[in-house]
Amino acid sequence: GDSVTQMEGPVTLSEEAFLTINCTYTATGYPSLFWYVQYPGEGLQLLLKATKADDKGSNKGFEATYRKETTSFHLEKGSVQVSDSAVYFCALSDRGAAGNKLTFGGGTRVLVKP
């Protein structure tokens, strides 16, 4: 079945540092890929998405590129802020599946210190 693997946290950074969170996936079909973010006490928010190979999703300074050859979708941000402290989830959806379910990675907690 489909699966998503992402680097374990926590990741602790100083403000303005570069952030990378690795994500790789296994899928039987041709998935769409997502990053969701969960701020403390809140639900999951869609951060960015990519629906086909070589697509780059971007939002709020975050970027991720759909790499089919390496089955990866790594999240990057060039200069993090304290407000980026959250848990980040990589996810995929197999567009061929009937139910459109999302399959999530385990989440990576990011803590940005001033």
Add this chain to the structure above:
Amino acid sequence: EPEVTQTPSHQVTQMGQEVILRCVPISNHLYFYWYRQILGQKVEFLVSFYNNEISEKSEIFDDQFSVERPDGSNFTLKIRSTKLEDSAMYFCASSVDSVRAYEQYFGPGTRLTVT
């Protein structure tokens, strides 16, 4: 901006009791989902629902679970006889149509504690 809402935010129940978790999806959305996250573990898919039918369900979604859209706005998850291992955060999500079904909007979650 429209959002998915869930009630209650926290529910404590005794083992064996029935619980109903409630969700109000975004008003023009057609696809509805429940996920759960046991503390420290992955977010797991439970069920998807479209046109008053279950589209897909996971192995977790056994006979103890049911979903319903009792009116035009609410979407509920019922657990008939709760077990300790049902303790988790339950998230409702919705998406607008089949083309963008993958773009799911999540509610803030209901934390269910079974004692």
